[in-house]
Amino acid sequence: MKRYPSTTALRAFEAISRLGSVSAAAEELNLTRSAVSHQLNVLEEVVGFALARREGRGITLTRKGENYALEVKKALTILLEASRVNCEEEMIGKLTISCAPGLANYWLCRKLSGFTKKYPKLSLHILSSSFPSDISNDNVDLFIAYGNGNWPEKYVKQLMTIRLFPVCSPHFFHQRGGLGHPSNLVKMPLFHLVNHTDWRVWLAANGVSNTQLEGGVIFSDANLVQSAAIAGQGLAIGDNMVSGDALEKGLLIRPFEKSIESPRAYYLVASPEKVERKDVSAFIDWLEGLVSDAQSRYDRPK
Structure with missing residues (x-):
C-alpha cells in the first residue's frame, strides 16, 4: 500500500530546500537539527529516492530533489490556502505585502485601518523592500513595486501612474x-x-x-x-x-x-498562483479603490 508523506516531513524538506541548511531549517521550524534530519530520512524512504546529499556541514539537493521541492512547495501552498478562508466573508491566516519604502511610509501605512476593520481575523504583514523594484522575497504574497513593469513570468498590473x-x-x-x-x-x-x-x-x-x-x-x-x-x-x-x-x-x-x-510607475506583482487567492484578491480590490480616490485628489497635471 502506498504511503503518504507526513506534512511534518514535507515542511522540513521545504525549509531545507529554501534555506539550504538543516540547521537553518531546524531554527525556523523550532525543531532540533537531528529531528529535521530524521524527517528528511523518513521522506526519502517514502518517495524511494535520494532528495539531498550531505557535503560536510552543508546539504545540496539532488536533481530529483530539486524537482520534488517544487512540487512540495505547491502542495504546501494548497494546504495553506485551504486553511485561510473560514467562510465566504471571513478570512483568516497571514497575508504578506511588500511595498516600496516611500509609498509604504507616506501613504499605505496611513490607510491600513480600512482593510483591517473589514478583515479583522486576517493577519496582515507589511514589509519594506530593499529597493523599489525588488520582488525577490519568496515569502511575500503581493508586491507593490516601482519600476518599468518588466517582471517576466509574474502577474503584473499597473496600480498607479506617477x-x-x-x-x-x-x-x-x-x-x-x-x-x-x-x-x-x-x-x-x-x-x-x-x-x-x-x-x-x-x-x-x-x-x-x-x-x-x-x-x-x-x-x-x-x-x-x-x-x-x-x-x-x-x-x-x-x-x-x-x-x-x-x-x-x-x-x-x-x-x-x-x-x-514619470517613465516608471507602481505595479502590483505576484506569482500567478498567489494572485488567485481570495485574501490577495481582496487586498488588491481594496488597494485599487484607495488609489482611485487618492489620484483624483492628488493628480494635477500641468
Whole structure:
C-alpha cells in the first residue's frame, strides 16, 4: 500500500530546500537539527529516492530533489490556502505585502485601518523592500513595486501612474524669498532618488536643458528624499502619491506647478498562483479603490 508523506516531513524538506541548511531549517521550524534530519530520512524512504546529499556541514539537493521541492512547495501552498478562508466573508491566516519604502511610509501605512476593520481575523504583514523594484522575497504574497513593469513570468498590473514635480518645505521657500525661475534651482541644494535623472528631466521640461548637476545628496529611496525635504534641508522631486499627504498638511509646497509623467510607475506583482487567492484578491480590490480616490485628489497635471 502506498504511503503518504507526513506534512511534518514535507515542511522540513521545504525549509531545507529554501534555506539550504538543516540547521537553518531546524531554527525556523523550532525543531532540533537531528529531528529535521530524521524527517528528511523518513521522506526519502517514502518517495524511494535520494532528495539531498550531505557535503560536510552543508546539504545540496539532488536533481530529483530539486524537482520534488517544487512540487512540495505547491502542495504546501494548497494546504495553506485551504486553511485561510473560514467562510465566504471571513478570512483568516497571514497575508504578506511588500511595498516600496516611500509609498509604504507616506501613504499605505496611513490607510491600513480600512482593510483591517473589514478583515479583522486576517493577519496582515507589511514589509519594506530593499529597493523599489525588488520582488525577490519568496515569502511575500503581493508586491507593490516601482519600476518599468518588466517582471517576466509574474502577474503584473499597473496600480498607479506617477507625476513628478519639485517640492520643498514652506520654511525653505520663504527663507529664500521665493525661488524665481527654474534655472535658479541648479544653484540650490537638490535631493536625488538613486541618480540625477528625475531632476534633469523635469528641468529640461521647464526650459533648463543640458544641465550638469553636481553635488547634492543622493538617497536610496523616496522615503529619505521626502524626509529631508520636509526638514527644510533642500528641494526634492516629489510625486502625486508619496507627497500627496504632506502637501495637504502643508508640510511641503509645490514652488512650481508644472509636472511631468514619470517613465516608471507602481505595479502590483505576484506569482500567478498567489494572485488567485481570495485574501490577495481582496487586498488588491481594496488597494485599487484607495488609489482611485487618492489620484483624483492628488493628480494635477500641468
